[in-house]
Amino acid sequence: MAATDVASTIGPAETHEIIGQAQTWRRAKKGVAIATVVSTWGSSPRAIGSQLVVNSDGAFLGSVSGGCIEGAVVTEALDVIEDGKPRMLDFGVTDAQAWEVCLLYTSPSPRDRQKSR
Secondary structure: OOHHHHOOOOOOOOHHHHHHHHHHHHHOOOOEEEEEOOOOOOOOOOOOOOEEEEEOOOOEEEOOOOOOHHHHHHHHHHHHHHHOOOOOOOOOOOHHHHHHHOOOOOOOOHHHHHHOO
């Protein structure tokens, strides 16, 4: 997959694809960061070892959540590229965290429930 195609890719990728893309970007003199799921609990959408690689332009490949946590991870990865300091992120399911990364379930409105009947 060409680097220009990667910016819109959010699906899971195999480790060799992640590492290969990171190498391609490094050869092109781009900064690179790799995020890896190191622990999960409950019904996590991505398994331990899932990865996402980000370049200094904000293009990325892979998935660590299958959802809107990806945006927060990409933002942190860009900061890692800029300052060189690794980070360990923790995404729980408290109400505050859920609102911050758009994970909070919102029940359908009465009008939406009627439409689905």
